Amino acid sequence: MSVYTVVEENQLVAFLEDYDVGTLDSFEGISAGIENTNYFVNTIKHGQLEQFVLTIFEHHTIEELPYFLNIMAFMAEHNIPTAHPMPTHSNGYLKELCGKPAALVERLVGKTVDDPSVIQCGVMGGQLARFHMAGQNYEEIRANDRDIDWMQATFEDIKSHLSNEECQIIESEFEFQSQTDWAHLPKGVIHADLFCDNAMFNGDTLTGIIDLYYACNAPMLYDLAVMVNDWCRIHAANPAEIEFDQARVDAMLSAYQTQRSLTDTEQAAWPAALRLAALRFFLSRLKDKHIPREGEMTQIKDPDVFKRVLQLHRSS
Numbered sequence: 001m002s003v004y005t006v007v008e009e010n011q012l013v014a015f016l017e018d019y020d021v022g023t024l025d026s027f028e029g030i031s032a033g034i035e036n037t038n039y040f041v042n043t044i045k046h047g048q049l050e051q052f053v054l055t056i057f058e059h060h061t062i063e064e065l066p067y068f069l070n071i072m073a074f075m076a077e078h079n080i081p082t083a084h085p086m087p088t089h090s091n092g093y094l095k096e097l098c099g100k101p102a103a104l105v106e107r108l109v110g111k112t113v114d115d116p117s118v119i120q121c122g123v124m125g126g127q128l129a130r131f132h133m134a135g136q137n138y139e140e141i142r143a144n145d146r147d148i149d150w151m152q153a154t155f156e157d158i159k160s161h162l163s164n165e166e167c168q169i170i171e172s173e174f175e176f177q178s179q180t181d182w183a184h185l186p187k188g189v190i191h192a193d194l195f196c197d198n199a200m201f202n203g204d205t206l207t208g209i210i211d212l213y214y215a216c217n218a219p220m221l222y223d224l225a226v227m228v229n230d231w232c233r234i235h236a237a238n239p240a241e242i243e244f245d246q247a248r249v250d251a252m253l254s255a256y257q258t259q260r261s262l263t264d265t266e267q268a269a270w271p272a273a274l275r276l277a278a279l280r281f282f283l284s285r286l287k288d289k290h291i292p293r294e295g296e297m298t299q300i301k302d303p304d305v306f307k308r309v310l311q312l313h314r315s316s
């Protein structure tokens with residue numbers, strides 16, 4: 001259950017008055033998702049049903065949100081499948097609701113996929129390359145707040161909770177990563193969290209990429225590695241049995257390169273990128289497990305999945 005902030009009908013009616021979306025028809029809390037409160041909101045405009053998603057941001061400050069909402073609008077306007085935020089009459093895409101920042105975005109059709117097909121991996125590879133190319137013209141800059149410095153600080157915070165084996169893998173991976181020259185890889189706007197649960201499909205058509213709230217400027221190769229690590233592994237109940245599906249990896253990489261060729265430097269850094277992407281989510285999941293944020297994280301995601309992914313990449 002992820003409705004942390006309960007919205008009353010009269011509050012929503014007043015909120016919607018600042019949008020050109022017609023009048024409230026119905027609304028319903030969305031149970032999926034962990035970070036934010038989300039509602040499906042239906043309105044009637046000129047006799048037609050219109051459908052939106054209302055997000056109430058539980059952690060972000062009002063100052064940092066325009067960057068993300070502007071990217072969503074920018075990408076949608078550049079024909080990258082994303083949900084366009086709805087403009088208010090008064091102040092860009094952002095408003096306050098129940099004392100917290102909130103935004104109304106288009107509701108996408110389709111649903112997230114649990115076990116993506118080779119075709120869907122190809123679609124994602126191509127669309128991520130298009131996202132990266134479009135982002136080259138996006139002017140706002142945001143640093144990656146989940147970079148190697150964050151990983152090292154997080155490790156210091158949690159290492160007293162970790163096993164010797166976990167500490168040893170992580171320390172040895174930091175040592176390996178310190179030898180990679182990330183500064184010379186091509187950078188741009190990256191999604192940074194494009195897991196299967198952040199893309200909506202209708203059959204084999206990507207209807208939209210969601211949850212752009214880790215987007216930042218960073219090496220584009222890293223974004224591709226984050227995606228391969230989630231979309232191209234065969235999801236096994238026992239993390240120790242996870243393997244990669246080479247057909248999905250090939251489909252994703254070749255579709256990406258149909259749109260944007262990887263440079264020689266990127267190709268050389270690919271194994272390190274896969275490892276860095278695995279390390280980032282291994283650490284964030286370990287942190288959520290050992291130092292859970294109070295009152296939330298109803299679904300802790302298993303860190304062992306990314307321990308296994310990291311081990312697979314370290315041994316290949």
Ligand SMILES: Nc1ncnc2c1ncn2[C@@H]1O[C@H](COP(=O)(O)OP(=O)(O)OP(=O)(O)O)[C@@H](O)[C@H]1O
Pocket residue numbers: 002030032033034035036037038053055083105106107108109112197198210211
């Ligand atoms: N624009 C949209 N159109 C249709 N459905 C959406 C849209 N945005 C979100 N959803 C639905 O709401 C669910 C929760 O959204 P989301 O994953 O963004 O939650 P969150 O709590 O903000 O983030 P996270 O799960 O990463 O913590 C999604 O799984 C999806 O089903």
Ligand SMILES: N[C@@H](CCO)C(=O)O
Pocket residue numbers: 193195281284285301
């Ligand atoms: N996609 C992340 C959670 C949100 O950042 C994970 O699966 O660990």
